[in-house]
Amino acid sequence: MMRSFPMLAVLASALLALGDRPSNVRAAGAAESQRDASIEYVALDAPPGTSRAVIVDGSALAHTRQLLPLDREGRLVGVGSVEKQIAQVLDNLQAVLQQAGSDLDRLVRVNVYALSPATAELVREQLNKRLSESVRPALTSVLTPLPHREALVAIDAVATAPSKGEQVGLVRCEAVAGEAEAADVGMLPRGSAAYISGVPAEGGLTESAVDGSMAGLLKMLEDLKLSTDNVVHIKVFLRPASSADDVRQKLRAYFPDRPLPPVAFVEWLAPPPVEIELVAQLPESGEDAPRIEYFDPPEVLPMQIFCRATLVRAGRQIYVGGLFAREPGNGQAQALDVFDQLQSILDRTGSDLRHLAKGTYYVSDDDSARGMDRARLWLYDQDRPPAASKCMVHGVGQPDRTLTMDMIAIDAEQ
DSSP states (O other): OOTTTTOOOOOHHHHHHHHHSOTTSOOOTHHHHTOOTTEEEEOTTOOTTOOSEEEEESOEEEEEOOBOSBOTTSOBSSTTOHHHHHHHHHHHHHHHHHHTTOOGGGEEEEEEEESSHHHHHHHHHHHHHHSOTTOOOEEEEEEOOOSSTTOOEEEEEEEEEOOOOSSOEEEOOTTSOOOTTBOSEEEEOSSEEEEEEEEEEOSSOHHHHHHHHHHHHHHHHHHTTOOGGGEEEEEEEESSGGGHHHHHHHHHTTOTTSOBOOEEEEEOOSSSSEEEEEEEEEOOOOTTSOSEEEEOOTTSOOOSSOBSEEEEOOSEEEEEEEEOOSSOOOHHHHHHHHHHHHHHHHHHTTOOGGGEEEEEEEESSHHHHHHHHHHHHHHSOTTSOOEEEEEEOSEESSTTOOEEEEEEEEOOOO
């Protein structure tokens, strides 16, 4: 939620295989055999290699950190070359997924962070060349400066993975540059999840803002009878992107007895220097627990267009890729068009607006921010708005558009 608006280690053989396989060749052989039957790709009219929605039924999920175009020693690959940097981030993505027992052919969602729409489109094209023809993840792209000043692109992703116990697993991949005490992949066990809305910290320096945001998130976890041990993934909206290393180091203090869960960064254009949202494991509840629950702490005034946390106890989740208006227009026209598309997609996948679990809304001007808020106010059941973050960014991944959004939903109750 955005307060300035009305809301807001890989085996050696696997590593060698990565180096030997040209980046423009589709994954084959062993990767082909890993196609997960628990995934259903609903392509509809999505661009080649992507889907409008991806349905995951009863699988553990691997959430990666934001991956930059760095080699194993942490050196930037392909200075000034978009093609070389995309190849490196895709190599890094495959490496961390394989370390977690997953693969590119088990992708559910891919988030692309780029400096231009052309770069985001090239990521889609190059990823499509690496995937089996039947694999079509949901894709969201946003324009943002990156934590490394010379990086032109970054990626994080969600993929299915073999279930490995009932606790959150944190995986480090030695084939990819990173910190020993920071995870590359967070494993969400099969079962339930909690999506916690972004908590901003007003004013102050970045480091103190992290403390302010984390204080609110820790209180939310306590209210939900959870702890930092349940955290699977962290997303940070910050200003500026160059402060990402400072934020990461500050976050580590909140996970003293375990590695830092995977983190992704987006530079936003809002007064608060930091806003942080979480994905967490929700331990199994009794048989009478609702399949989806919209939670606001008793001391917090509920909002009409988002809740503070959504608790999902349904095995079947629907990931909707980043939606853009079909035609240019003002903020309200674009927002209503993407919601019209969303409703159609949800209808095709057995859901509806009353069963949304999580929303991420990216806007690049005030008019689009207002349009997104109005559309949600008009269309959402005010007793069931999803957990959400809204982020004012430098741009979205399609020319002549000023907003995009991606969503997670569950089946509508029968």
